[in-house]
Amino acid sequence: MKKLLAAVSFVAIAACSQQAEEKPADNPAPATVSNAEVAKEIAQSTIIVDGHIDVPYRLADGWEDVSKATETGDFDYPRAVAGGLNAPFMSIYTPAKFDGTEEAKKHADEMINIVEKIVESAPDKYRITRSVAEVEQAFADGVIALPLGMENGSPIMGKLENIDYFYERGIRYITLTHGKANHISDSSYDETRKWNGLSEFGVQAIERMNQVGIMVDISHVSDEAFWAALKATKVPPIASHSSARHFTPGFERNMNDDMIKALAEAGGVIMINYGSSFLTEEANTYRPKMAKAYEDHIAANNLTDTPELKQEFMKAYAETSPYPYADLSDVLDHIDHAVKLGGIDAVGLGSDYDGVGDSLPTGLKDVTSYPTLVEGLLDRGYSEEDIKKILSGNLFRVWRQVEEYAAAN
Numbered sequence: 001m002k003k004l005l006a007a008v009s010f011v012a013i014a015a016c017s018q019q020a021e022e023k024p025a026d027n028p029a030p031a032t033v034s035n036a037e038v039a040k041e042i043a044q045s046t047i048i049v050d051g052h053i054d055v056p057y058r059l060a061d062g063w064e065d066v067s068k069a070t071e072t073g074d075f076d077y078p079r080a081v082a083g084g085l086n087a088p089f090m091s092i093y094t095p096a097k098f099d100g101t102e103e104a105k106k107h108a109d110e111m112i113n114i115v116e117k118i119v120e121s122a123p124d125k126y127r128i129t130r131s132v133a134e135v136e137q138a139f140a141d142g143v144i145a146l147p148l149g150m151e152n153g154s155p156i157m158g159k160l161e162n163i164d165y166f167y168e169r170g171i172r173y174i175t176l177t178h179g180k181a182n183h184i185s186d187s188s189y190d191e192t193r194k195w196n197g198l199s200e201f202g203v204q205a206i207e208r209m210n211q212v213g214i215m216v217d218i219s220h221v222s223d224e225a226f227w228a229a230l231k232a233t234k235v236p237p238i239a240s241h242s243s244a245r246h247f248t249p250g251f252e253r254n255m256n257d258d259m260i261k262a263l264a265e266a267g268g269v270i271m272i273n274y275g276s277s278f279l280t281e282e283a284n285t286y287r288p289k290m291a292k293a294y295e296d297h298i299a300a301n302n303l304t305d306t307p308e309l310k311q312e313f314m315k316a317y318a319e320t321s322p323y324p325y326a327d328l329s330d331v332l333d334h335i336d337h338a339v340k341l342g343g344i345d346a347v348g349l350g351s352d353y354d355g356v357g358d359s360l361p362t363g364l365k366d367v368t369s370y371p372t373l374v375e376g377l378l379d380r381g382y383s384e385e386d387i388k389k390i391l392s393g394n395l396f397r398v399w400r401q402v403e404e405y406a407a408a409n
Contacts, residue, residue: 039375042384043084047139048370049392051271051350052149052241053088055118056111058354067122074353074366077125077144083368086144087135087392089240090115091355092171093151096180100154105162108155112169115146130170132399149217149240152178153185158201163208172399173215173240176202176229185229186222188252197228206232213406215399218263219350223252226259235405236267236398241350243278244337247330251284257341264342267401269394271350272334276359279326279334283359286324290317326361332376335390344386348395349373
């Protein structure tokens with residue numbers, strides 16, 4: 001009897017097992033979500049701050065309605081929405097040729113006027129923002145925030161009251177110099193070291209920037225000026241659009257390892273530039289090699305240098321030796337390197353869209369590409385929390401500190 005009962009029990013258990021296998025599970029395993037899908041969700045749900053986009057200077061050459069799709073440039077409203085970009089710093093850029101002239105301040109005002117025109121033309125899409133809180137409110141309202149950063153301090157024109165003036169016009173960071181030494185700072189691009197760092201007025205200007213609530217931007221400055229600015233400022237500085245010199249040896253425009261570490265220790269942020277020449281040594285040395293090849297061609301063939309001859313030579317050179325564009329992995333390498341040196345809190349994005357011409361990396365050619373970058377970060381093991389720090393959290397932290405210091409002083 002026991003054997004019979006055991007046999008019956010075995011059959012029953014087997015039948016139940018078969019039914020369980022045939023019956024659909026009540027709680028099926030969730031479908032795997034790809035990093036690409038997660039990246040799109042992060043990009044659309046997070047405030048993305050890009051520290052440097054040159055739309056105003058682009059539009060100064062010819063007005064385009066960037067509230068609609070445009071055929072030129074790297075930025076417009078549809079593309080920004082597609083990429084999740086909702087807080088691009090508009091670069092109020094003044095060329096070095098205006099340094100020391102009345103045109104410097106006039107030009108900066110014209111660039112700000114262009115941003116105001118963008119907003120006035122499409123107030124339902126764009127809003128100039130002057131604080132972290134205003135950026136967050138714009139995001140909540142579904143409007144793209146347009147904070148302003150001044151690239152080149154030459155419009156200050158040696159007058160501290162102009163720092164206050166531009167603060168009132170909306171400027172929230174000032175890049176101390178640009179391609180040439182100005183009255184504030186030496187430039188990484190200028191072999192003439194006028195001040196061996198900062199001028200006396202430059203130190204005073206940083207003090208006033210701290211007092212009114214303007215972030216100190218050390219992109220473009222010489223190494224000596226970087227260290228002097230770090231010493232002068234009472235709040236963390238930023239590098240609004242710089243990359244790591246580790247990958248471009250000898251290129252002073254990028255930050256070396258000691259500088260990235262010091263910036264991080266001061267609580268600052270390096271915001272990675274997307275220009276290929278900022279990202280790889282091959283791209284960084286391409287144009288100097290082309291120029292040297294042209295000089296050799298002229299000398300070897302006893303030719304006279306003319307614009308037409310140079311253009312013809314460079315066209316032929318580019319066909320046989322194409323420009324070596326960087327790619328997504330190169331941008332990620334710079335982020336990895338900065339994180340390794342300074343920690344996750346020290347890194348942000350400063351693409352330089354509309355400012356570096358046709359040198360943008362493959363896969364990151366315009367402002368639709370932020371989900372691609374986020375996917376790359378996910379693939380490299382960055383957590384969603386850390387990615388959000390890179391996208392905006394780190395810059396917001398510095399900006400809030402600058403606001404708080406100004407409010408107390």
